[in-house]
Amino acid sequence: KQEVTQIPAALSVPEGENLVLNCSFTDSAIYNLQWFRQDPGKGLTSLLLIQSSQREQTSGRLNASLDKSSGRSTLYIAASQPGDSATYLCAVRQERNRDDKIIFGKGTRLHILP
Amino acid sequence: IAGITQAPTSQILAAGRRMTLRCTQDMRHNAMYWYRQDLGLGLRLIHYSNTAGTTGKGEVPDGYSVSRANTDDFPLTLASAVPSQTSVYFCASSDYLWNNEQFFGPGTRLTVL
Numbered sequence: 367k368q369e370v371t372q373i374p375a376a377l378s379v380p381e382g383e384n385l386v387l388n389c390s391f392t393d394s395a396i397y398n399l400q401w402f403r404q405d406p407g408k409g410l411t412s413l414l415l416i417q418s419s420q421r422e423q424t425s426g427r428l429n430a431s432l433d434k435s436s437g438r439s440t441l442y443i444a445a446s447q448p449g450d451s452a453t454y455l456c457a458v459r460q461e462r463n464r465d466d467k468i469i470f471g472k473g474t475r476l477h478i479l480p
Numbered sequence: 481i482a483g484i485t486q487a488p489t490s491q492i493l494a495a496g497r498r499m500t501l502r503c504t505q506d507m508r509h510n511a512m513y514w515y516r517q518d519l520g521l522g523l524r525l526i527h528y529s530n531t532a533g534t535t536g537k538g539e540v541p542d543g544y545s546v547s548r549a550n551t552d553d554f555p556l557t558l559a560s561a562v563p564s565q566t567s568v569y570f571c572a573s574s575d576y577l578w579n580n581e582q583f584f585g586p587g588t589r590l591t592v593l
Contacts, residue, residue, distance in 0.1 A: 400581065409484075409570055409584035410523075455523070459578045467538065467578060468513075472522035 368393040370458055372471035380479045381448060387441040387474050389456035394434050397459040401430050401441050404453045404473070413454075414441070418461075446478045482506065484585035486571050492591045493561050501556040501588050503571030511577040512554040514538075514546060516567040517587075523570070529554055530577045561592045 369392045379385050389399070398417045402410040414423045414430040416439070422431040429442040443450055455473040487502045505512065514526040515538075525538030529548040543565060545557045554573075558565055571585040 397578065402584075407587075409586045410572075410582075412581045412583065415581050457523075457582075467525060467528070468582075470523040472520070 368396075368458065368460060368469045370456060370469045370471040372454075372456060372474045374474060375472070376475040376477070378477040378479055379446060381446060383446050384442065384444050385446055385476075387443070387454050387476070389439040389441070389471055391437045391439075391458050391469075393460070394437050395461045396434065397461050399430075399432055399439050399459075400457050401428075401439075402455045402457065404455060406452075410455065448478045448480050451476055451478045484571055484573055484583060486569075486585040486588050488588060489586070490589040490591075492593065493558075495562055495592055496560050499558045499561055499590070501558075501569055501571075501590070503554045503556070503585060504552050505554075505571075505573045505583075505585075506552065507573060507583065508551060509573035509575055509583075510551070511574045512548065513572040513574075513582065514544070514554070514556045515570045515572065516540065516565075517570060518567050526556065526569075528577070561590075563592045566590060566592045 371390045400415045401413040404410045416423050416432045427444040432439045453473040453475045457470045459468050484505045510531045513528045515523045517523045524540045526544050527546040529535045532548050532551050535546050569588045572582045574582045
């Protein structure tokens, strides 16, 4: 059964630093992987979607990479800002015709210190 | 309406009562989903729908039912609420099932006493 793990559960870094958030998954037979942001008391906002055939995706200061064979993805945030403080979740979609459908990690709670 | 709306925003409910959480999207997405989010457990899929008229069970479907009478609406019903159903419920949609980015509603905070 697919398991998605995000370590650390929480992270505090000073403003302006570059940082990396990690996501690992146990079954490499995924269709795609998506990174989300969730602000307190709010729903999830999609940040980046990486198809299984892709290695990375970029949007502004965000860069997500995918190493399917090793079961890992990273979300790189450049020049962090206090507005980046939120919980970041990754989610994997299984390949078609598998029992598991979409599995979320529990998230990394990020706090950017002004 | 822009995107996905959910109602109510929050609700306190007595155990044993029936409750329907509403979800409406205006993006003409084929697929819709219901998740619950609990501290320490993350997001878990309850039910999903591939298209109007079809639904499927997710990871934690017991105690919940859904219907998909049309493209836009995907209500979630708790027939007889229990305290373990206290959670934050999120509705989501995507263009096609599992294939594309999912867009989430703002959530419904439900407390069952």
